[in-house]
Amino acid sequence: MMAFNASSSPVFTPTAQVAIVDALVEQGWYVGQNVIDHELCKALHHELLHMAEHDALEEAGIGRGHQHHLRKDIRGDAIHWLDRESEAQRHYLNAMSELQQSLNQALFLGLFEYEAHFAHYPAGAFYQRHLDSFRGRANRVVSTVCYLNPDWPADGGGEMVIYHPDAPHHEIDRVIPEAGTFACFLSETIPHEVLPTHRSRASIAGWFRRNASLGGVLDPAR
Numbered sequence: 001m002m003a004f005n006a007s008s009s010p011v012f013t014p015t016a017q018v019a020i021v022d023a024l025v026e027q028g029w030y031v032g033q034n035v036i037d038h039e040l041c042k043a044l045h046h047e048l049l050h051m052a053e054h055d056a057l058e059e060a061g062i063g064r065g066h067q068h069h070l071r072k073d074i075r076g077d078a079i080h081w082l083d084r085e086s087e088a089q090r091h092y093l094n095a096m097s098e099l100q101q102s103l104n105q106a107l108f109l110g111l112f113e114y115e116a117h118f119a120h121y122p123a124g125a126f127y128q129r130h131l132d133s134f135r136g137r138a139n140r141v142v143s144t145v146c147y148l149n150p151d152w153p154a155d156g157g158g159e160m161v162i163y164h165p166d167a168p169h170h171e172i173d174r175v176i177p178e179a180g181t182f183a184c185f186l187s188e189t190i191p192h193e194v195l196p197t198h199r200s201r202a203s204i205a206g207w208f209r210r211n212a213s214l215g216g217v218l219d220p221a222r
C-alpha cells in the first residue's frame, strides 16, 4: 500500500472549513473544488483501487439492520468502511473530526460521531435520487463526499446531482467527481443522486451522526 506522510500538508485548504460552515448555514449544502489535499486523495484512491482489485469490497445495500438488502436497481456501488487502518485514512478522519467541531460550534448540531466508507462505482453503476436520512430519525445529520478520481473526463458521467430541498426535481448543482472536490450537505433535506458513470468512479461518502435512541435501543452505527 502506498505510504502517506501525514506531516506533509493539511487535509483542507485553510479557507475551506469556514466556507463549508458558512454554506451549510446559508443554503444547506456546499461544493468546493481543489479543497482536499491531492496527495491524500492519491493515497486514498490507491487504497480503494487495491481493495477493488482484490475483491475486498462489499456490495452496498439500502436500509439498516434487518431491512438491509441489495438493490442494484437503486445503487450499484461496492464499499469498505473506513477503519483507520492506514495513515491516509487516519489523516482524513482526523480532518473530519475538526470539521465536526466547527460544525458543532457554528450550528449547535450536537454531532456525535462520523462514519464513512470508500465507494467504488464500476462503469454503468449509479445511485438513484435519495435522502441520506429520514426526517425525525435524527441519525445522519450532515453528509460528506470526497472524490478521488484524477483527470475525470468531460464525458465520464457519474456526476452527483443536488436537488432543491423544497422541489426535489429542481436541479441546483451537478458535481463532477474529480479528485480534490468535496461536497457536504444536510442529510435530512437535500435530495441527491449519482448519474450512471461511464468509467470506474471512486469516492468516500461519510456522515456526521447524532446518537439516536430508538425506544431505548441505540441506533446501530451501520
Ligand SMILES: O=C(O)CCC(=O)C(=O)O
Binding pocket: 119, 127, 132, 145, 159, 160, 192, 193, 194, 203, 205
Ligand atoms: O458518491 C456520491 O457522489 C454520492 C453518494 C451517495 O449519495 C451516498 O453514498 O449516499
Ligand SMILES: [Fe+2]
Binding pocket: 130, 131, 132, 143, 192
Ligand atoms: Fe447519498
